[in-house]
Every structure is written in structure tokens, then in C-alpha cells.
Amino acid sequence: MMELTGLTRRFDGVPAVSDVTLTVRDDEYLTLLGPSGAGKSTLLRLIAGLERPDSGSIRLNGEDITHRPTHTRGLGFVQQSYALFPHISVFDNVAFGLRNRLVDPVTDETGVKRRVDAMLELVGLSDLGQRMPGQLSGGQKQRVSLARTLVTEPKICLLDEPLGALDANLRERMTVELRRIREALGVTFMHVTGNEAEALAMGDRMIVLDRGRAVMIDAPDTVYARPATVAVAKFLNAYNVLDGKAEIGGFRHGDVLLPLPEGAARAAHYAVRYDLASIEPAGGAPAPGRAAMPAAFIAREFLGSRVVYFLHRPDGGVFEVERHLSRSDPVDHPKDAALTVTWAVDDVLAFDASGRLIETRRLKGAA
Amino acid sequence: MHHLKVTRGALAVYTALFILFLYGPFVVMGILSFQKGPEGGPQFPILEWSTFWYSHIFGFAPPSRIAPLPIGQALTRSLTLAFATMVVSTILGTLTAQAFRTKFRGSGVVFYLVVLGMMVPGVLLGLGMALVADQLGVARNWWSTAFVLHVVYTFPFAFLVMLAIFNRFDQSVEEAAWALGVPPGRTFRKVTFPMIFPGVLSAMLFAFTLSYDEFPRTLFTGGPNVTMPLAIYGTFAVEIHPNLFAFGVLTTLFSFALLTVYGVLMGASVRRARLRAQGVQEDIA
Amino acid sequence: MDATAAASPSAYAAPAPRESFWRRNRHYLLLAPGVIWMTLFLIAPLAMMVYVSFWTQTTFAISPTLTTRSWEMFLSSQTYLDALLRTLRLWLTVLALTFVIGYPTALFIGQFVRNKTTQTVLLVACVIPFWTSFLIRVIAWRPMLGREGAINIVLMRLGLIDEPIAVLLFTELSVIIGMVQIYVVFMVGPVAFMLSRIDESLIEASRDLGASAWTIFRRVIFPLSLPGVVVGAIFVSVMVLGEFATASALSGRQVNLLGNIIVTQVGSLRWALAAVVGVVLTGVMVVVIAALLSLVNLRREL
Numbered sequence A: 001m002m003e004l005t006g007l008t009r010r011f012d013g014v015p016a017v018s019d020v021t022l023t024v025r026d027d028e029y030l031t032l033l034g035p036s037g038a039g040k041s042t043l044l045r046l047i048a049g050l051e052r053p054d055s056g057s058i059r060l061n062g063e064d065i066t067h068r069p070t071h072t073r074g075l076g077f078v079q080q081s082y083a084l085f086p087h088i089s090v091f092d093n094v095a096f097g098l099r100n101r102l103v104d105p106v107t108d109e110t111g112v113k114r115r116v117d118a119m120l121e122l123v124g125l126s127d128l129g130q131r132m133p134g135q136l137s138g139g140q141k142q143r144v145s146l147a148r149t150l151v152t153e154p155k156i157c158l159l160d161e162p163l164g165a166l167d168a169n170l171r172e173r174m175t176v177e178l179r180r181i182r183e184a185l186g187v188t189f190m191h192v193t194g195n196e197a198e199a200l201a202m203g204d205r206m207i208v209l210d211r212g213r214a215v216m217i218d219a220p221d222t223v224y225a226r227p228a229t230v231a232v233a234k235f236l237n238a239y240n241v242l243d244g245k246a247e248i249g250g251f252r253h254g255d256v257l258l259p260l261p262e263g264a265a266r267a268a269h270y271a272v273r274y275d276l277a278s279i280e281p282a283g284g285a286p287a288p289g290r291a292a293m294p295a296a297f298i299a300r301e302f303l304g305s306r307v308v309y310f311l312h313r314p315d316g317g318v319f320e321v322e323r324h325l326s327r328s329d330p331v332d333h334p335k336d337a338a339l340t341v342t343w344a345v346d347d348v349l350a351f352d353a354s355g356r357l358i359e360t361r362r363l364k365g366a367a
Numbered sequence B: 001m002h003h004l005k006v007t008r009g010a011l012a013v014y015t016a017l018f019i020l021f022l023y024g025p026f027v028v029m030g031i032l033s034f035q036k037g038p039e040g041g042p043q044f045p046i047l048e049w050s051t052f053w054y055s056h057i058f059g060f061a062p063p064s065r066i067a068p069l070p071i072g073q074a075l076t077r078s079l080t081l082a083f084a085t086m087v088v089s090t091i092l093g094t095l096t097a098q099a100f101r102t103k104f105r106g107s108g109v110v111f112y113l114v115v116l117g118m119m120v121p122g123v124l125l126g127l128g129m130a131l132v133a134d135q136l137g138v139a140r141n142w143w144s145t146a147f148v149l150h151v152v153y154t155f156p157f158a159f160l161v162m163l164a165i166f167n168r169f170d171q172s173v174e175e176a177a178w179a180l181g182v183p184p185g186r187t188f189r190k191v192t193f194p195m196i197f198p199g200v201l202s203a204m205l206f207a208f209t210l211s212y213d214e215f216p217r218t219l220f221t222g223g224p225n226v227t228m229p230l231a232i233y234g235t236f237a238v239e240i241h242p243n244l245f246a247f248g249v250l251t252t253l254f255s256f257a258l259l260t261v262y263g264v265l266m267g268a269s270v271r272r273a274r275l276r277a278q279g280v281q282e283d284i285a
Numbered sequence C: 001m002d003a004t005a006a007a008s009p010s011a012y013a014a015p016a017p018r019e020s021f022w023r024r025n026r027h028y029l030l031l032a033p034g035v036i037w038m039t040l041f042l043i044a045p046l047a048m049m050v051y052v053s054f055w056t057q058t059t060f061a062i063s064p065t066l067t068t069r070s071w072e073m074f075l076s077s078q079t080y081l082d083a084l085l086r087t088l089r090l091w092l093t094v095l096a097l098t099f100v101i102g103y104p105t106a107l108f109i110g111q112f113v114r115n116k117t118t119q120t121v122l123l124v125a126c127v128i129p130f131w132t133s134f135l136i137r138v139i140a141w142r143p144m145l146g147r148e149g150a151i152n153i154v155l156m157r158l159g160l161i162d163e164p165i166a167v168l169l170f171t172e173l174s175v176i177i178g179m180v181q182i183y184v185v186f187m188v189g190p191v192a193f194m195l196s197r198i199d200e201s202l203i204e205a206s207r208d209l210g211a212s213a214w215t216i217f218r219r220v221i222f223p224l225s226l227p228g229v230v231v232g233a234i235f236v237s238v239m240v241l242g243e244f245a246t247a248s249a250l251s252g253r254q255v256n257l258l259g260n261i262i263v264t265q266v267g268s269l270r271w272a273l274a275a276v277v278g279v280v281l282t283g284v285m286v287v288v289i290a291a292l293l294s295l296v297n298l299r300r301e302l
Helices: A040-048 A090-100 A109-122 A138-150 A168-185 A196-202 A220-225 A230-235 A361-366 B002-032 B052-057 B071-099 B107-119 B122-136 B145-167 B171-179 B184-213 B216-221 B228-237 B242-284 C026-052 C069-076 C078-112 C116-131 C134-139 C150-157 C172-196 C200-208 C213-241 C245-250 C258-267 C271-293
Strands: A002-011 A014-024 A029-033 A055-060 A075-078 A156-160 A188-193 A205-210 A213-218 A239-243 A245-247 A250-253 A256-258 A269-273 A277-281 A290-302 A306-312 A318-324 A338-344 A349-351
Touching (some): A002 A040, A014 A040, A014 A213, A029 A196, A040 A075, A040 A188, A075 A138, A075 B171, A090 A138, A090 B171, A090 B184, A109 A168, A138 A156, A138 A168, A168 A188, A196 A220, A205 A230, A213 A220, A230 A269, A239 A250, A290 A318, B002 B242, B002 C134, B002 C213, B052 B242, B071 B145, B071 B228, B071 C026, B107 B145, B107 C026, B122 B145, B122 B216, B122 C026, B122 C271, B145 B184, B145 B216, B145 C026, B171 B184, B184 B242, B184 C116, B216 B228, B216 C258, B228 B242, B228 C134, B228 C245, B242 C116, B242 C134, C069 C271, C078 C116, C078 C213, C078 C258, C078 C271, C116 C172, C134 C172, C134 C245, C200 C213, C213 C271, C245 C258
Parallel strands (some): A029 A205, A075 A156, A156 A188
Antiparallel strands (some): A002 A055, A205 A213, A245 A250, A269 A349, A290 A306
């Protein structure tokens, strides 16, 4: 178990990581999501000991490791660039940590060989041990980098955008692989990513970072259904976020007045999930319990099993509606066609002026 | 397009002439080194072709009024001095460049302090050092006062070479090694050093060559026992004989030999990586 | 579950315990050997030279009684002022010639030869002469330039001249020729390096925009090679300004540069005067190098 307390790191006075407090449990898959520049990599480097915190502490299994040098921390670190040793073979790359580490090096070569072979087998590279790193593809390098770290049996393995440099197809395969490897070894993974789908799919828990702060730490389904702040809702790339102000009778967004769920009288942001909105012909009054807003059609994008429709909101912003094809066939509209988008008022999330989610009655009931 | 071809041709011819300009004196020197001895002087015409001056250098020629070049010991001194300078300046250059890999306050001052070493004319530094040694009552010697100045001269070159190497070096590889539990010292030996070795070799080559041929710095600080360049300079004052030319030809050949050694070492460092990979293959088999 | 992380300043933000001495002072430990070496053996001698230039010179010794006698002697002597002017004139001439003669070669190697191997071979060919002792390279010019030297022989055989040209050796011209040949490579190297780094697509783009070859050279190629020219100029200036051997070997001691004066004065144990000349030379160097460095950031060009 690892506890971070009030961890802060500034660069030239600008905080990159600010006051992060969280607990990493044993045997879990933790994903760390945030836009670029949110401080994800810095946080990982602080934990690995590659950056020094300005304040705060890191405790690993009760021991303060805040100022321990990297090589005595017993943590694994897999870089985005793989950082393989280019001058030695794949086998030697994987064996490097076992042979050369300060604590408990493996001096018996048969032991090294047994463990390296087992690890290469686990990552599916058994027959490439004698290759040089320069002769490997991106996906293979990624696996070597992972094997090199995992063979040293780290307490926690930190992964910095491990799939970032792979193409989409390979990334999907590696997603499954990573989970399988982690479960086989029972090691904790802390996986940094800028991709919300990856974070949602892989983590047992996820941390959302915004401007250096951990704004939400929770299970992926909770993060998805109830983002703690409006910033989280925006990163998830699943919510239409409308800015405005609550007034008597509803939520004022430009010229439109939208009904608010009960208990959201302080709302400053109004969010509707893409897949919970629907498109209807223009003009009709909304059904009871539903909100409606005029919108002009822009385009639609076909994504295999889903279709995403893009519409212009009255204030000029884009409104997205997502439909799963198992539910309905794709519908075509002429460009600039006047339509109405509607949604159930109960599905609305409201955020207050500081960006925090307002606990409406329905949400309380659901939780 | 046609225009460019003409330019290209003209420049090619020019470059050929340029190289001729660089090598002209060497060719003449090579020819005159086969001048008849001991009567023949260091000029045309060639009285008679002979290898007299070559045997004169090695002391095989019959005694004559022309004293043999005082090489022997001078050459040993120069090579020893160049070797020591190479080792010290490469170590200093690598250490300093290593410190420059992360930002720190005052880096500009340190940078120019080091680079100043190659910018101050040798004669000035030699003079200054001689004055210091004189005041401190330290005897001037090729292995003391001259040696430290040689390092002052070659250390900046080694530093700049290493700085350029480190600028292109991917730090994340070292971080990966630390994260695997390998301490920084061992990481440097096992990862950083093998990766920067070609650069280190260039730095060493630079330092060795510069020190071996260094002369204005040594002139005032070398003390009574002369190095090779000082021995040659000493013959300037008197009369020049073709034995100097024969010696020039020999040193050129020696330099080529050194260049070849460097090339072989460079090739070997590239090949070693492959060999090691094969070694693992044999282990597995 | 902790739905939102602590947003208020944490109570744990107190300064952490200190790290090891080695980690904190890593920089200074790495820098110390080099900085100490340079301070003791570079700064101290130069400071000493400035100091001694104000010492009192007796016939064969110096004593640390401060005086400006040596300075007055330097400034009132036509010989020394002539040497200063000659040094400056020679330096400017050699610098200009190394640029004019070296640039076309660098242009050919860096821009027109696109094959890396050929490029390397040509550059190595330029560098090989450096593997021969500097002094021998200087001496090798004597049989080239003399009245019965190779150049006169070739020119007479070709029937271009009837009488051997006498001004070739033991004049300022011979010193200039020798220095240009010895130092021109320091100009070619950096310029060729900068030229070979120019992105090919940049030149193609300018050509597509209809720029003539001359315009491309003037507007694109030459400006991009300028840092190389400056670095080359620094190398050449440093070496030429501190020269004395070429001048004494090829001019038959007719051409006295500041460097020659230092050597002569040291030879006759007149340290204070040598130090004065040294300080003057240092002053010239500082102005020249500072002017050149203001044109290019040396650290960024690496």
C-alpha cells in the first residue's frame, strides 16, 4: 500500500502537481487520467523518485520513501518512450535489473535465465531474446520494456502512457494483455493515460487530474456516471456541458430556459450525456419530465457500432448525440436542418459555480 | 537547373584546387626528404635521390657536421604527456558535461570559464604560467607546469565534444536503469558509458592530437627537457636540413597509423553490440 | 468513497527531511575538479600576467614594486605600436582570406555533396594535414616559396615568368600564405557542418516559390551558415592573434608580431615588458571574441 500526502511540485513557481493526497492499494489497477499538462507524468516521476517534491510525503507500506533515491524504492517504471538499452540484447535488457540492482541482485546466471525466460514467455517474446532493441517493432519494444520492469517484481509498477506510441489496433490488444499480465502477477499497476476510454476500460479505480490536482478518485463507472466536477465531465468526452445560470423556473443558457432537476438551484453548468439525449423534429413541445432545446444539424459520424450526430446549439457551440446502432438505425438529416434535442430532466447533472457536482435528489437516491 | 550543374562543376574543380593547396607543401616536403645527404640542402634541385636523411634520423648515417634530431627522448616525453593530458582532460570534460545535463545557476559563467581555456592564445598562458611558477619558486617541467596547461587547452575540447554527445543522449534510458534498482554509479558504467563511448573516443583523440602537437604553451613552461615540438622548434633557430622533412613524412605516417587505430576502435565498439547478442544466443543454445 | 480529493491546503505540506549530501550537491561535486583546474591554471596565470605588467623591470630580474614604466615604454615605442598594427592587419587579412578561400569549399562539401560518405572523405582529406606537426607544416612552405622553390620552378617551366618571384619568401606575403593554408580548415569545418545540417526541403520550397539560385543562396543558405562562419572566425582569430612561429619561420624574422615580441622579451628575461605585450594581446582577443560571440550563441549551436 502506498500513501501520497499533500504531494506538491512546482516548476519555476508554477505548480505541476499540487497537494495530491491518495492511497494506492495492493493488487489493483489504477488509472490516472488527465489532459496533457495536467501533471500526470510529473506525479508519476515524483513517485518514482525522478523528481523531488517541494512538499508532501510518500509512504510505501508504512515507510517514508519521499527522499529515497529511485534505485532504492523498489518501484517499477515503464516509460512512454520504452527507453530500452540499445547496446544490449532483449534478453540482457530484461536481465539487466536482476543482475545489476543494488538490493538483492541475482548472481546465479541459471536463476536469471529461468526468470527472464519465464517473463519473456509471459509477454509473448520467447523467441526474440537474442534480438537487439533496434530490430523490434513498437509493440515488441513495449513488451520488452514491460518485461524488463516486471521481472524485478516491483511492489508497484508505474506506467507512463504505455500505449501512447502504439497504433490503434495494437493498443486495443495491449489493453487486454496488460490486464492479463497484471492479474497473473498480482502487482499493482498505476497507469497514466490521456485517453478517457483507456482509463475507463482498464482501471479498477481511476484518478482524474486537473491542473495538478486530483479532482476525483473513484471506480470508473462512478466517474463516468457522476463526474465530481465539470472539468471531469469535460475530459470524459461524453457530456454536453452548457454554461449558464439557474433562475426561477429553470436554467438560463443563452436564450433558452431549460428545466432543472430538483435541488439544483445553484447550478452554473448543466451537463447532458451524449447517449442520453435524442433528436426530434423541430417545434413540438417536450414530453413531461423532458427538456428540449432547438439545434441545427451539422454532420454525423459513423463509428462502427455507434453513430454520433453533431448539432449547432443556439449559442453556436456543438451539441453531440450518440446512438447505439443496436437500438436504432442511423438517420440522415440535411445540413442546417432545424431540429430539437431532448433529454430526461432526471438525467441532467448540475454543477455549481466552483464546478462541483450538485447532489440532486435523484443522485442521492441512486447512491 | 543547368545553372546549378555549372556551379556544381565549378565548385568541384575549386575544391580539388583547394585540396591541392592544402597538400602542396607536403608533396614538396616528401620529395625533398629524399635529397642527397649530407651535402644537399632543403631546396631544389634534388642533387641525387637517397634515403640518407631517413637513416640520419635513426642515427644510422655516418657521422657528419649535422647533428641528429634530438628525437628519442623528446618523442617519449611528448607521447607520455599527450597520453596523460588525454586521460585527465577526458575525465574532466566528461564530469563537467555530466553536470551540464541539468540546469543550474551560474552555468553560463562555468561554460565560458571552460571555453576560455581554448580561446586564450598559448603564448599568453605560457607566459602567465611561467610567471606564476617563477614567483612560487616551482621548477618548470614538461610533466608539471606544461602538463597543467595542456589540460587547460584540451579540456574545453573534450568538454564541448561530450556536451554535444550528452545533448543527443536520451536521459530516460538512465532513468529506466535507476527504476530497475540499479544505482547511479553502476548505471553510468553499464548503460551511459557504453552508449557514449564513441563520443568519449573522439574527445580522447582530440585531446591527444592537440597535446602531442602543442607548442606555444610548452615553450615557456616545458623546462630543460624538451618535447618533440620544442625539439623541432630548436632546429629553426639554426639551419634547416632535409632530415626535418624526412621526420615530417614519418610523423605523417605515424598519424595515419593512429587514425587507423581510432577507426578500428570505432568499428569495434559498433560490432561489440552485435557480438554480445550472439553470445546470448550461444548461452541459450 | 473519497469522491473528491482534498482541495484545501494539506496539513502535511511541511518541509520534508533533508536528502543526502551527495544528492543535493551533485552538481558542485561534478563541476569542482574542472572549475578548480581552470581557476588555478588559467585564471591565476592570466591575473599574474596583468599584475606583473606593473612590476619593476631591472636588467635581468623583476621586482614586485608597482610602476607603469613598462606600459609607458610600450606605448611610447614605435616598434611596439607597429607590431600591434601589423598583428591586427595580418589577422584581418588572414581572416578575410580564410573566409573567401574556405567558403566555396565548405559550400561544395556541405551543400553539393549529398552523399554522407563522400562528405566524410572530403572532410577527412582536409583534416589529414593536421596530423603532421604544426611546425613541420610551416617549414614545408620554405621549399615551396623560395627563389628556387617549387612554385617558381613550376611557373618558369610553364613559361609564365622569366625571373623567379622573390617576394614569395621572407616577406609578409609568405607569412600570410602559410597562415591561410594552416588555418583555412578551421573555417571550412564549422561552415560545412552548418551547411550540411540545412534541411533539403527548405531549399526545395524556396525553389518552388520561384527563387533564383542566387536568391536562395543569399536569403537562405548563407544566413543559415552564418553561425559556422562565426565559429570558424573565432578559431582562426584565436590562433592567428597568438601566432609567432609562422612569422619567425617564414619571414626570416622580418615580420614581428606581438607574439614574437613576447617570445623575444621572455628570451631576454624582460618579463614585465612581455607581460605588458601579453595584456595588450589579451585585450585585443577579448574585444574580437566578444564581438564575434555577440553574433552567435555558442551554447545553442551545439
